[in-house]
Amino acid sequence: MSELRYHAGAAGAASATLTARPYHLDHEPHPENGTALGFWLYLMSDCLIFAALFATYGVLGRSYAAGPTGAQLFDLTLVAINTAFLLLSSITFGFAMLRKQANDVRGTLLWLAVTGFFGLCFLGLELYEFAHLIHQGAGPQRSAFLSAFFTLVGTHGLHVTFGSIWLVVLMVQIGKHGLIHENKRRLMCLSMFWHFLDVVWIGVFTFVYLMGVL
């Protein structure tokens, strides 16, 4: 890089004009917050995974193989409670981010704990639903519809699981080191991840559960 500049400078009149050259930018364009953009790109690639699973479900969602249908299996009250858990966890994560902005370690940890609690409630209810379905003989091997259902909803559940693990690890980090720059960056990434999972869940409860019982 420096060699290139040297030659460019030699081609010009003197090295003093180096800064005056119009094609040398004083401020090289760099993203203000590279991590946020990079993590966003990861989330968008994750979006493609879910898109593939949604498309698979869209194709196979009515292939019951003479087995139970969505209308027979889905308990919408359960799904509504689960949706409420995830939505509440989204707003409590928002509160944690607000406490982070105020540099309040205790407040941040408290709201993160509440978020984790709702996340675990969501996972518990989802595991109960899965266990109930499998117990009824409506496991993933029963029909193409149920294979697609378990893959799509299970992948979302796995994301919430790993998000929860990340949340606990980050709480330990914040408890140990406080709200240092690195931890703020990690919090920002986790909040994007968490809100993203809520966005995916909107698609799940609309296209899988609500449209499934129509």
Next chain:
Amino acid sequence: MSAHDTHAHPAGHGDHHGDVGPHSSLRDYTIGFVLSVILTAIPFWLVMAKVISDRNTAVVVLGTFAVVQILVHMVYFLHMNGSIEGGWTLLSTIFTVVFVAIGISGTLWVMFHMNANMMPEHPTPTPPVHDAPGHSRP
């Protein structure tokens, strides 16, 4: 080289304002939360109270609610706008949305025709009504 040295980067690129990431406010989160609750409650009510009898109408209405709620989450929870990261976030999102839309609609379109053409003897695989979930195992 000297020009580069005088323009010293701060330790972290994101640290220009002393904080990382977009600035969020209680107002944003509250508006987002209230809108999400409304946009979640209405579709659940529509389906659970069986308000719309026509299936196609219901699918369109539910899909619209989902899209609006996703936009609400993007704006109020993920703080999406056209200016963060110089517009690259928005651009990558638009690219993904287009990609996902083509992928999903194309898959459904092609596979629908595959089904229609490959299985003439089973045009509409409707499940038998007597098959209760408790006794479904063959």
